[in-house]
Amino acid sequence: MKMRHAMRALAIGGGLLAVAATLAAKNPAEPSSAQSASSYPSRPITLVVTFPPGGGTDLLARRLGSWLERDLGQPVVIENRAGASGNIGAQAVARSPADGYTLLMVNSSYAVNPGVFRDLGFSPERDLKGVVNIGFVPSVLVTSARSPWNTLRQVLDDAALQSDKGVAYASCGNGTPQHLAGEMLGRRAGGKWLHVPYRGCGPALTDVLAGNVPLGMVTASAAMPFIHAGNLRALAVTAPKRSAFLPEVPTVAEQGFAGYELDQWHGVLAPAATPAGIIDKLSAAVNTILRRPDVKEDLRALGYSVEGGGPKEFQGLILRDIARFAELTGQMGLRID
Numbered sequence: 001m002k003m004r005h006a007m008r009a010l011a012i013g014g015g016l017l018a019v020a021a022t023l024a025a026k027n028p029a030e031p032s033s034a035q036s037a038s039s040y041p042s043r044p045i046t047l048v049v050t051f052p053p054g055g056g057t058d059l060l061a062r063r064l065g066s067w068l069e070r071d072l073g074q075p076v077v078i079e080n081r082a083g084a085s086g087n088i089g090a091q092a093v094a095r096s097p098a099d100g101y102t103l104l105m106v107n108s109s110y111a112v113n114p115g116v117f118r119d120l121g122f123s124p125e126r127d128l129k130g131v132v133n134i135g136f137v138p139s140v141l142v143t144s145a146r147s148p149w150n151t152l153r154q155v156l157d158d159a160a161l162q163s164d165k166g167v168a169y170a171s172c173g174n175g176t177p178q179h180l181a182g183e184m185l186g187r188r189a190g191g192k193w194l195h196v197p198y199r200g201c202g203p204a205l206t207d208v209l210a211g212n213v214p215l216g217m218v219t220a221s222a223a224m225p226f227i228h229a230g231n232l233r234a235l236a237v238t239a240p241k242r243s244a245f246l247p248e249v250p251t252v253a254e255q256g257f258a259g260y261e262l263d264q265w266h267g268v269l270a271p272a273a274t275p276a277g278i279i280d281k282l283s284a285a286v287n288t289i290l291r292r293p294d295v296k297e298d299l300r301a302l303g304y305s306v307e308g309g310g311p312k313e314f315q316g317l318i319l320r321d322i323a324r325f326a327e328l329t330g331q332m333g334l335r336i337d
Helices: 002-026 033-039 056-072 084-094 109-116 152-157 177-189 201-210 220-228 276-290 293-301 311-332
Strands: 045-049 076-080 102-107 128-144 167-171 193-197 215-219 232-237 263-271
Touching (some): 045 056, 056 076, 056 128, 056 201, 056 215, 056 263, 056 293, 084 102, 084 128, 128 177, 128 201, 128 276, 128 311, 167 201, 177 193, 201 215, 220 232, 263 276, 263 311, 276 311
Parallel strands (some): 045 076, 045 102
Antiparallel strands (some): 102 263, 128 232
16 A cells, blocks of 8 residues: 555656646746846847937947947947937837846937837836936037027027027927927027927038028037038037037027026936846947047047946936936926827
8 A cells, every 4th residue: 555655756756747747847036137148149249229310329239339339349230210200119119028128228318218108108207217328418509500699699699580580490390308308408598499399410500501490509519520511500519518529619608698508418228137248248338438538539529428337327317317307307398199
């Protein structure tokens, strides 16, 4: 009798072990963060840019992609997914696999959007997290080199600003930092300002260069080549102090609007469930790149103050700016949908 029970127990135990082995084969254990990071990256990385080609975010992403390719040994594919002030691209990355192979390049619009869009289609607090802050860049108020305006004061004195016609300015899109910068200036300066949103700084610059829109509030990084080439005239920068690469261009604050400032950051994000080891490896790689003298010089020539830093610091900046911009857009009554 005892022998029969023992044999039965062994049979049941063997069956359970077999079932367990089958389940393990069908559902292998997830690799640890350290294991994931040690073999990462083993295939191409996609860096999604939330604006069209030609703007400051796109230019920075393409530079960063080439630098990462060299250091990580894998191709970095730039994918432009523009629309809704960056929400379309951000939503796509938020819903992508959290494996480090789909990343997001954004600017401060990412932190503005929660305050102006009723439905983003994702949660910036829960679905994505910061990897590294590349740096800060001011916006710049520009006009065509054929324009009669040479200073912000001349714009403010223009009769059109005081008429029903008003003065139009192009921005990089609804809810972008450039939109906020233009609205802030309009509220401080008075007169009638007409906001003309584009799907990025590149398309906005195209129409300002052509004279189709008299003014543009765009990122300095996108406008700098045209300013240096003499095709655009810079009237003011939105930073708290003058840019080292546009030293002759006064700030908005200098021109009668004390306390006015609105800088913009650019950085890389990843889906929130991405293993910490991969996030740290990516952040370390970008920080190594940003410390190189040639990279610093390249970015500074585009108007960036190079930042860098760790994921926690960048995520903290994002969350602080979400709260700061929500308060600002609330005061302005700015809603897009």
